[in-house]
Amino acid sequence: MLAARRIYWPAINLVGPGSVKLIGEEITKLGLKKALLVTDRVLVQTGIVKEVTDVLDDSGISYTIFDDVKPNPTTKNVHDGLALFQQENCDFLITVGGGSPQDTGSAIGILSTNGGNIVDYEGMSKSTRRAAPIVAISTTAGTAAEVTINYVITDEDRKLKMIMIDPNALPTIAVNDPELMLKKPAGLTAATGLDALTHAIEGYVAKGAFELSDAIAYKSMELISKYLVKAVKEGQNLEARSGMGWGSYIAGLSYSNAGLGLVHSMAHQLGGEYDLAHGVANAILLPYIMEFNMDASPKKFADIARALGENVDEAASIEEAGQMAVTAVRRIAKEVGIPSLKETAFTPEDVDKLATQALNDACTGANPKEVTKDDIIAIYMRAYNDQPSKVLVTN
Known part of the structure; x- marks a missing residue:
C-alpha cells in the first residue's frame, strides 16, 4: 500500500x-x-x-x-x-x-x-x-x-x-x-539548463521519489534533452525556450517533493567557498555522482538514459544502459561549454573542509546511496583529475 x-x-x-x-x-x-x-x-x-x-x-x-x-x-x-x-x-x-x-x-x-x-x-x-x-x-x-x-x-x-x-x-x-x-546569454542558459537536468535526475533517484515525482521528472529529462542545446545555440527560439521552461518547471515540482542528493550537497560547497555559479557546479559534478549512485538503483539509471534519448535496447546489461545515461550527460555538458573542475577556483587543499560540509548538507540525506566523507573527497578529486569510473567503491 x-x-x-x-x-x-x-x-x-x-x-x-x-x-x-x-x-x-x-x-x-x-x-x-x-x-x-x-x-x-x-x-x-x-x-x-x-x-x-x-x-x-x-x-x-x-x-x-x-x-x-x-x-x-x-x-x-x-x-x-x-x-x-x-x-x-x-x-x-x-x-x-x-x-x-x-x-x-x-x-x-x-x-x-x-x-x-x-x-x-x-x-x-x-x-x-x-x-x-x-x-x-x-x-x-x-x-x-x-x-x-x-x-x-x-x-x-x-x-x-x-x-x-x-x-x-x-x-x-x-x-x-x-x-x-529570450535575452539570456548562452553561458547562463547552459548553466541553468543543466541545473534543471540535475534537479530531474536527482529527484528521480532520490530516496523520497514516488509515482508522481517519477512521472514528471522523466518528462522533464525528455524535454531538457530535446531543447537545451537548441536554447543555448538559438537564444531567440521561443519553442526551445518554452520547452526548457516546462522542463525546468516540472523538474522543480518533482524535486521539491522528492528531494535532491549528493550533487547539490557538493555543489553548494563550491558556490559557498568559491562563488562558483550553482548550475556550473552541478553540471561538473553530476556525471561523477551518477556513477557513484548507479548501483543503488540500476533500473532508474537505465530509465534516465532512455529519457535522454539513448538507445538502451542496444545495451548488453542494465548496468551498461545506466552508464549510457552518464555518457549522455557528459556529452550535453561538453556541447554547451561547461568547464572542468580544474578550470574553476577549486583548490585540492580545501577538499577536507568541503567534504565535511557536504556530508552535513541538508540534501545529503535524500541521496539514494549512503555516503561517507571519504567518498565525497574521492568524488571531488575524480572530478578535479577528470577520472570517470563506472563505479566508485565505498569504503
Whole structure:
C-alpha cells in the first residue's frame, strides 16, 4: 500500500508565453496592496524588470524595487531587503529572476512573518508561520525556485551556503514565462539548463521519489534533452525556450517533493567557498555522482538514459544502459561549454573542509546511496583529475 504524502505546489501557476501578463489580475484577486520587487541590477538594466513593472502599472499595483541581490545571495542581501520591505509597508513580494532573487525573496518573506535572523532558519522547517505572499516570476529555465519549498542563502562569515527546506516559504503564485528568457546569454542558459537536468535526475533517484515525482521528472529529462542545446545555440527560439521552461518547471515540482542528493550537497560547497555559479557546479559534478549512485538503483539509471534519448535496447546489461545515461550527460555538458573542475577556483587543499560540509548538507540525506566523507573527497578529486569510473567503491 502506498504511504500518505504531503505534496507541495504553488496555489496559482502561470506557465507559457505571455503568462507574466496575467499577474495583475491574480494579485488583485488576492487583495494584495504593495510589493517589494526583489531582483538584480542586470535584470533592471536589460529591461526584463520593466516588462513586469509595466503589467503592475497597468493594473494599478504599487511596488518598490530592491535590486541589490548577488548571484549567490547573502545574509546581508536578505536583511537589507527586509528593512526596505518594512520601511515601505509592503504586504507581499514579487521576485523576478533566477534562483538568486527567488531565494532572497523567500528568505525576506519568512523573516517578515517570523522575525529573527535568517541564520536561525537553516535546515528543515524552522519557521512557524507562512511567509508573506510571494509572486515568483522566473526568468531562467533552471532553478525552478518559483515552485519549490527550498531556498539557499550564503552565510558570508562561514563561507557556507545555508540550505532551508520549508513549506512555509512556498510561493503563492508561480510564473514561468519563456518570453522573459529570450535575452539570456548562452553561458547562463547552459548553466541553468543543466541545473534543471540535475534537479530531474536527482529527484528521480532520490530516496523520497514516488509515482508522481517519477512521472514528471522523466518528462522533464525528455524535454531538457530535446531543447537545451537548441536554447543555448538559438537564444531567440521561443519553442526551445518554452520547452526548457516546462522542463525546468516540472523538474522543480518533482524535486521539491522528492528531494535532491549528493550533487547539490557538493555543489553548494563550491558556490559557498568559491562563488562558483550553482548550475556550473552541478553540471561538473553530476556525471561523477551518477556513477557513484548507479548501483543503488540500476533500473532508474537505465530509465534516465532512455529519457535522454539513448538507445538502451542496444545495451548488453542494465548496468551498461545506466552508464549510457552518464555518457549522455557528459556529452550535453561538453556541447554547451561547461568547464572542468580544474578550470574553476577549486583548490585540492580545501577538499577536507568541503567534504565535511557536504556530508552535513541538508540534501545529503535524500541521496539514494549512503555516503561517507571519504567518498565525497574521492568524488571531488575524480572530478578535479577528470577520472570517470563506472563505479566508485565505498569504503
